[in-house]
Amino acid sequence: MPSMRIFVATVYGGALDVAELSQPQCEEAGFQVEILEEPELGHLLDTPPDIALFCISTTGSGDFPGNFMRFADHLAEQQPDLTGQRYGLIAMGDSSYDTFCGAGRKLDGILQQCGAQRVGKRLEVDASRTPMADDEALPWIESWLPAARESLQ
Template sequence: MPSMRIFVATVYGGALDVAELSQPLCEQAGFQVNILEEPELEDLVNAPPDIALFCISTTGSGDFPGNFMRFADNMANQLPDLSHQRYGLIAMGDSSYDTFCGAGRKLDNVLQQCGAQRIGERLEIDASRTPMADDEALPWIESWLPIARESLQ
């Protein structure tokens, strides 16, 4: 059974809600899923999952939430070889700010600098249009999962 780790960057729990509601869908698609609320870079680099899914909120001026700062800083500083890694990314933000989905966009950029291969398009959820992020995230997950499975072939 292929493995999936869901890496969560959250301030008020919205990204964690998305991760927890996505987990059963991912398991039904045949993945063994672990949610990481306090991720470390080693969770991605040492014994990497077959697929990584990032649920990332933006805080401040396009910043990563506190629980994700060490992960993001270590990745940006070390730029590990992630050419073997496939991933999906759900970015959450508020378009009334200039830094809309800034953390998710930054992470996507660094992952690609490290050679990781994004599966499908990055989902950007706008809190000013979609107060309940899962309303947008779950349909995206359902359409993303077949592509994720296919990428493992």
């Protein structure tokens, strides 16, 4: 059974809600799922998951939430070789700010610089249009999962 780690970056819990609500769908698709609320870079490097899913909200001026700062800082500083690592990304933000989904966009860029391969398009959830992020995230997960499985073949 392929492994999936869901890396959560959250301020008020919305990204964690998306991760927890996504877990059953991912398990039904045949993944062994682990949700990481306090992710460390070792969770991606030491025993890499077959696929990673990032559920990430933006805070401040396009910044990473506090629970994710250590992971993001180490990733940006170390620039590890992530060739072969596949991932999906759900970014959450509010389009009334000019830093809309800034943390998710920044993480996406760093992951790609390190050689990781994003599966499918990045989902950007706008809190000013969709107050409950899972309303957009769960249908996206459903459509993303077949591509995620196929990317591992």
